[in-house]
Amino acid sequence: MGLVSSVDILIYAKPEFDDWQMCQIREGLEDNLDVFIYAKTDYNWEQMQQIREGLQANLDISVYAKPEYTWVKMKLIRLGLKHKVDFSIFSDKSFNWNEMEEIRKGLECNIDVSIYAKEYFDCDQMLEIRLGLEDNLNVSIYAKKYFDCDQMTEIRLGLKDNLDVSVYAKEEYNYAQMRQIRLGLKDNLDVSKYVNPDFHTFEMLEIREGLKKGLNVSMYANPEFDSFQMAEIKLGLEKELDVSVYAKKYFDSLQMEEIRLGLEANLDVSIYANPELDSEEMEEIRLELEANLVNKKVTTNEQNTQ
Numbered sequence: 001m002g003l004v005s006s007v008d009i010l011i012y013a014k015p016e017f018d019d020w021q022m023c024q025i026r027e028g029l030e031d032n033l034d035v036f037i038y039a040k041t042d043y044n045w046e047q048m049q050q051i052r053e054g055l056q057a058n059l060d061i062s063v064y065a066k067p068e069y070t071w072v073k074m075k076l077i078r079l080g081l082k083h084k085v086d087f088s089i090f091s092d093k094s095f096n097w098n099e100m101e102e103i104r105k106g107l108e109c110n111i112d113v114s115i116y117a118k119e120y121f122d123c124d125q126m127l128e129i130r131l132g133l134e135d136n137l138n139v140s141i142y143a144k145k146y147f148d149c150d151q152m153t154e155i156r157l158g159l160k161d162n163l164d165v166s167v168y169a170k171e172e173y174n175y176a177q178m179r180q181i182r183l184g185l186k187d188n189l190d191v192s193k194y195v196n197p198d199f200h201t202f203e204m205l206e207i208r209e210g211l212k213k214g215l216n217v218s219m220y221a222n223p224e225f226d227s228f229q230m231a232e233i234k235l236g237l238e239k240e241l242d243v244s245v246y247a248k249k250y251f252d253s254l255q256m257e258e259i260r261l262g263l264e265a266n267l268d269v270s271i272y273a274n275p276e277l278d279s280e281e282m283e284e285i286r287l288e289l290e291a292n293l294v295n296k297k298v299t300t301n302e303q304n305t306q
Helices: 019-030 045-056 071-082 097-108 123-134 149-160 175-186 201-212 227-238 253-264 279-305
Strands: none
Touching: 019 045, 045 071, 071 097, 097 123, 123 149, 149 175, 175 201, 201 227, 227 253, 253 279
């Protein structure tokens, strides 16, 4: 190929260069570039390619033509120079390959990568900020080092849906709590009932589901109840029972279940709605009351037929 194109093959026809390196040097010669800048064994063929493409674009390749830079880092800096972005941001050796990829993708989309090309963001955080910038969102709300990538996702999705993310874009909420608040806002629910970091994720879920069903969640939207207790109270509300009988913090969820089942069976639950009785004792009494009720009905039916 070199002989056909009339270039000086002696520059690269050397045993220390492999086929790919020779190809990069030959292509540079064919374009009348100063190949001596990169026709060195210190560079692999991919590094040579980045230097050659920089020379073709009349860029200041001295910024990145350094053997200690990987070809990916070279490409990143080359793109930065091409898009007239401060290359010093990307020449920092602390960026790993995945982080540099996020910066590269941002450069190719012509977004302001300086917002996330920072040492304290990992590649996943960079991704979330980049996606927000590509959607023209106000990423300054979540482009903060104390938000992890999952928290950033929830805030970004909220912004995308034009929600008031200020309600949950707070460090004290983990991503799962943020999600419950975001979903509530998306459904136009009164999230003030559970916007409280003292509520765990599944507690928020029980309250959100109750709000969606139009229930009086104030009966259980209390940090003193765990999610299992909340679920029992919610079930009672759904069945239109008098949950005030058992919506008390001193009943655990299993005790609540026994009282709820008794209310569903129209039993006099006051007989066993006692926190000093464990759930097994309550169940025993409930089953006995149910059996008595059945026997009473049978006796009544028999008397009516006589």
